[in-house]
Amino acid sequence: MYKLGYIFLESPVHKKDPRIKLIAVIALSIIILHVGFVGLLIASAAALVIALLARIPLGSLLRTLHPVLPFFGLLFLLYLFFTPGRPLPLFPIGPLLISHEGLTLGVLQVWKFLLLVVAASILTMTTSQSELTMGLEQLLRPIRITGVSSHDVAMMVSLALRFMPTLMDELELIRQAQLARGANLNPPRMSGKIRAMSHLAVPLAVNIFRRCDELIEAMEARGYQQGHRTYLRELVLSRSDYCLIAGILLLLITVIVT
Amino acid sequence: MIRVYNLTYTYEKGRSPAVKGLNLEIDEGEYIAIIGPNGCGKTTLIRHFNALLIPSVGEVQVAELNTRDSKSLLEIRRRVGMAFQNADNQIVGMSVEEDVAFGPGNLGLPAAEVRRRVDQALEMVGLTGLQTHSPHTLSGGQKQLLALAGLLAMEPKIIVLDEPTASLDPEGKKKVLTLLKTLNLQGIGIIHVTHSMEEAALASRILVMNQGEVVADGSPGDILRRVEWLKSLGLAPPQITELMWQLQQRGEDVGTSIFTVDAAVEEISNLLERLKSARKA
Numbered sequence: 001m002y003k004l005g006y007i008f009l010e011s012p013v014h015k016k017d018p019r020i021k022l023i024a025v026i027a028l029s030i031i032i033l034h035v036g037f038v039g040l041l042i043a044s045a046a047a048l049v050i051a052l053l054a055r056i057p058l059g060s061l062l063r064t065l066h067p068v069l070p071f072f073g074l075l076f077l078l079y080l081f082f083t084p085g086r087p088l089p090l091f092p093i094g095p096l097l098i099s100h101e102g103l104t105l106g107v108l109q110v111w112k113f114l115l116l117v118v119a120a121s122i123l124t125m126t127t128s129q130s131e132l133t134m135g136l137e138q139l140l141r142p143i144r145i146t147g148v149s150s151h152d153v154a155m156m157v158s159l160a161l162r163f164m165p166t167l168m169d170e171l172e173l174i175r176q177a178q179l180a181r182g183a184n185l186n187p188p189r190m191s192g193k194i195r196a197m198s199h200l201a202v203p204l205a206v207n208i209f210r211r212c213d214e215l216i217e218a219m220e221a222r223g224y225q226q227g228h229r230t231y232l233r234e235l236v237l238s239r240s241d242y243c244l245i246a247g248i249l250l251l252l253i254t255v256i257v258t
Numbered sequence: 259m260i261r262v263y264n265l266t267y268t269y270e271k272g273r274s275p276a277v278k279g280l281n282l283e284i285d286e287g288e289y290i291a292i293i294g295p296n297g298c299g300k301t302t303l304i305r306h307f308n309a310l311l312i313p314s315v316g317e318v319q320v321a322e323l324n325t326r327d328s329k330s331l332l333e334i335r336r337r338v339g340m341a342f343q344n345a346d347n348q349i350v351g352m353s354v355e356e357d358v359a360f361g362p363g364n365l366g367l368p369a370a371e372v373r374r375r376v377d378q379a380l381e382m383v384g385l386t387g388l389q390t391h392s393p394h395t396l397s398g399g400q401k402q403l404l405a406l407a408g409l410l411a412m413e414p415k416i417i418v419l420d421e422p423t424a425s426l427d428p429e430g431k432k433k434v435l436t437l438l439k440t441l442n443l444q445g446i447g448i449i450h451v452t453h454s455m456e457e458a459a460l461a462s463r464i465l466v467m468n469q470g471e472v473v474a475d476g477s478p479g480d481i482l483r484r485v486e487w488l489k490s491l492g493l494a495p496p497q498i499t500e501l502m503w504q505l506q507q508r509g510e511d512v513g514t515s516i517f518t519v520d521a522a523v524e525e526i527s528n529l530l531e532r533l534k535s536a537r538k539a
Contacts, residue, residue: 130352155350162352165394211347218348221308221340222408223332223364232359232376234369 006128013054013126017241018135025123027252032112034255040111047118054126064121065114072110079106133158138235149227174203259415260284260307264316267302276302277470286415289448291458294467295492300451304418308338336365339409343421345401354404355389361412379411383437399430416447435460455482455496459517483514498522
């Protein structure tokens with residue numbers, strides 16, 4: 001089932017306010033774009049310490065890298081072969097040329113992206129979806145000046161997450177219904193594959209609209225109106241939380257400026 | 259509590275109205291079942307009770323609040339909760355407790371009060387212990403109970419249900435119906451739209467609708483015994499009532515105001531008793 005990999009545990013990282021964790025991940029992603037090997041090493045060590053503090057099994061953390069590996073592998077090869085510079089010993093071999101710069105840049109960039117994925121995974125593994133949406137809602141409060149309510153944005157995110165498993169089930173039902181009527185959902189040719197896809201996507205889209213109508217009616221019946229509302233939990237930042245946020249921002253500014 | 263004056267509602271101009279010239283009074287704490295064939299206007303009628311629909315002609319008042327007045331909208335929806343047939347499409351929260359907190363959150367209550375109401379509502383429907391579960395993992399019956407908890411957390415005066423048991427298994431049905439009875443005993447009014455005459459028999463008042471009008475309004479005893487008339491409307495009386503009716507048609511001396519197996523057993527034993535003593539004499 002679709003759960004963003006949240007693992008419920010008692011740990012100082014799990015207990016931290018979701019806003020702090022969101023800010024930290026955003027700050028980290030900006031920071032590592034600005035640093036070299038040494039900075040990256042420190043950032044990776046920090047991520048490792050946080051993961052250990054959160055008592056996340058390292059194996060499951062590494063597993064989250066699995067789906068992105070082919071993409072990053074390709075990225076690495078692109079950097080490796082297409083960065084001009086001093087050739088490594090033994091090169092060029094025929095038309096192939098690998099430069100010192102290419103090798104360093106490839107390792108550095110791929111490492112940065114891997115670290116980003118790891119950071120995001122630590123966030124989603126230590127923060128439940130509802131905490132994430134609440135954190136998002138509060139961090140987005142300033143967008144009120146644009147006329148958009150952060151409550152509405154949070155509602156949309158949370159509905160999307162809420163209906164994800166429901167729609168997965170529905171897709172499976174439609175697939176079985178099409179198979180039962182003799183549909184070939186995995187034809188050999190590309191054009192056929194696209195047509196087969198539409199046989200799943202169209203009924204799914206129609207169902208989503210129907211669900212939407214009912215959902216809107218039910219939400220209205222329960223008094224939903226755009227704009228302000230309250231929640232089961234209130235997020236409260238302690239003094240040390242504020243210090244932590246200030247520290248993160250200070251670090252971010254230092255890295256960008258230097 | 260709810261007053262309907264001369265209500266007519268037309269979905270599209272030029273089409274015949276879905277409900278026409280309807281007058282109705284519903285008191286606080288009543289347990290009402292609304293029955294009628296498909297397309298008779300049941301659903302249209304109940305959607306007026308919490309201002310999901312606004313009358314084309316006529317007025318609907320909930321405790322003196324007119325549904326046309328958009329300022330009273332939230333208050334009307336707080337007082338009249340509505341549950342729909344498909345529970346899955348009414349659940350908005352990512353966890354059980356967050357879903358129940360949705361209504362109180364819309365009322366803008368402080369977090370502590372939201373928490374109190376969520377715990378209380380879950381306790382009332384018997385879902386305590388599942389607070390942090392994902393709604394996706396619940397059974398159909400539990401989802402419907404969760405939808406009801408979401409309404410109860412708004413502390414409504416009346417709960418309107420549109421075929422809440424239609425897609426439930428017998429166990430889930432029983433739980434929902436028992437809960438409705440319990441809530442009614444606590445003073446909450448119930449308006450239950452249903453196709454099942456067995457379920458309608460649990461109410462203290464039955465409204466029969468046909469072609470946009472209320473064609474009968476009375477106690478289950480009055481309504482359900484009119485077996486032939488119900489059949490002419492395309493409705494089936496409870497099977498047990500039909501059994502008694504057929505026995506009566508054959509000339510047996512039995513009543514037809516009987517809607518439960520227990521009552522039928524009682525009536526038939528009495529009949530057998532009478533026959534036995536008559537034979538002896």
